[in-house]
Amino acid sequence: MIRLPLAAALAATLLFADLQTVRNEPNLEKRSRLALANADAALTQARTAYGKEDMKEMEIRLAEVRESVELAHTALEATGKKAGRSPGPFKYAETKSRELLKRIAGLKEEMDFAERKAVESVQNRVQEIHDAWLNGILTRAK
Numbered sequence: 001m002i003r004l005p006l007a008a009a010l011a012a013t014l015l016f017a018d019l020q021t022v023r024n025e026p027n028l029e030k031r032s033r034l035a036l037a038n039a040d041a042a043l044t045q046a047r048t049a050y051g052k053e054d055m056k057e058m059e060i061r062l063a064e065v066r067e068s069v070e071l072a073h074t075a076l077e078a079t080g081k082k083a084g085r086s087p088g089p090f091k092y093a094e095t096k097s098r099e100l101l102k103r104i105a106g107l108k109e110e111m112d113f114a115e116r117k118a119v120e121s122v123q124n125r126v127q128e129i130h131d132a133w134l135n136g137i138l139t140r141a142k
Contacts, residue, residue, distance in 0.1 A: 039068035083136030
């Protein structure tokens, strides 16, 4: 039988392994897409963990969502492209992050008020990044 701290450590190790694979992708736009796909999968796992009342696993997966979206943001910034001039990858990221925000809001609505704090910090960070992508798309690069 696996004890809870060992299981949490194993889950954290797997989280790092998945994101490390994404970080190793040399194509920055593809890295961003992979990171957003990872965030989507992690959010699905967080919802499943919440359904099983496994709050520790849910928090680990929510942290993965945040880290994945931040990785996508960093990758797009590293391309050196301006969203106003080359909106394609930024629009994809903005759309996916908007979908993530809707799913995060849905999870938050299912939760008791006392449990929502874990989701709110992730929701706020994803919202900040989403807004940055959207503002970049709407602003003409000079």
